[in-house]
Amino acid sequence: MSAPLLSVEAISKRFGGLQAVKDLSFRLEEGEILGLLGPNGAGKTTAFNMIAGFFRPDEGRVLLGGRNVAGLKPWDICKAGIGRTFQLSKPFGDLSVVENLMVGGFARSSDRRRIRTKAEEIAVFLGLEAKAETEAHNLTAFDRRKLELGRALSTEPRLLLMDEVVAGATPSEAVEMVALVRRVRERGVSVLIVEHVMKVIMALSDRVLVMDRGALIADGRPQEVVTSPDVLKAYFGERYVVPRA
Numbered sequence: 001m002s003a004p005l006l007s008v009e010a011i012s013k014r015f016g017g018l019q020a021v022k023d024l025s026f027r028l029e030e031g032e033i034l035g036l037l038g039p040n041g042a043g044k045t046t047a048f049n050m051i052a053g054f055f056r057p058d059e060g061r062v063l064l065g066g067r068n069v070a071g072l073k074p075w076d077i078c079k080a081g082i083g084r085t086f087q088l089s090k091p092f093g094d095l096s097v098v099e100n101l102m103v104g105g106f107a108r109s110s111d112r113r114r115i116r117t118k119a120e121e122i123a124v125f126l127g128l129e130a131k132a133e134t135e136a137h138n139l140t141a142f143d144r145r146k147l148e149l150g151r152a153l154s155t156e157p158r159l160l161l162m163d164e165v166v167a168g169a170t171p172s173e174a175v176e177m178v179a180l181v182r183r184v185r186e187r188g189v190s191v192l193i194v195e196h197v198m199k200v201i202m203a204l205s206d207r208v209l210v211m212d213r214g215a216l217i218a219d220g221r222p223q224e225v226v227t228s229p230d231v232l233k234a235y236f237g238e239r240y241v242v243p244r245a
């Protein structure tokens, strides 16, 4: 069996007296879209931030293609091939769409022409070509979200981490975002997606992880996971789960 693209091995993170993530392990295969679900405060964003290099795990390893990247700085993690989107997208407002899409390109190259060509190609991919020269602060909220995705893609990641990509989107925008993420995968990028909107996770994910109170409580196919009693209990409480006869 070949090594997985990402192997998270027993990572933990404590904030003072609070164990935000405890002994979390999972694998993500090349080409996979993996969804990460869990109720508020479950530790999803903390886990995400450890993988993206924003927090150093207290314990454990994060292997990308077999190399431990835990504790590397965000820029080095980016260069290693992990891209991320932020929950609050903050593009450079005074820069145009294409200029924003050029910034990440410098992680891979110093050739401005090549970087610009790539950025224009990403603008087309996002359906933002008509707005390529628009300054980012003039974009709609949803176009800014798409730009945020494009900025992550411009670093040419092997693995893309996405946090709540449809927060605040209308249903039709959510559908458009789901289609875009599928096409990201078709480009050969693997995806780890944290999302509250169950429909989005169900539509996109090949496999779903569920965290509760810092720990992994389920790992499996979307349909199996969302009907598991442990998962229902985590979301809705003990009384919701109908005892098996």
Ligand SMILES: Nc1ncnc2c1ncn2[C@@H]1O[C@H](COP(=O)(O)OP(=O)(O)OP(=O)(O)O)[C@@H](O)[C@H]1O
Pocket: 015, 018, 020, 038, 039, 040, 041, 042, 043, 044, 045, 046, 047
């Ligand atoms: N920087 C921090 N300092 C102290 N406590 C934190 C910090 N970040 C997160 N926590 C706490 O760690 C726990 C896990 O938080 P985290 O943000 O990872 O959860 P989450 O699953 O992303 O939740 P949500 O669905 O609400 O985004 C929570 O109890 C949170 O209050």
Ligand SMILES: [Mg+2]
Pocket: 044, 045, 046
């Ligand atoms: Mg979160």
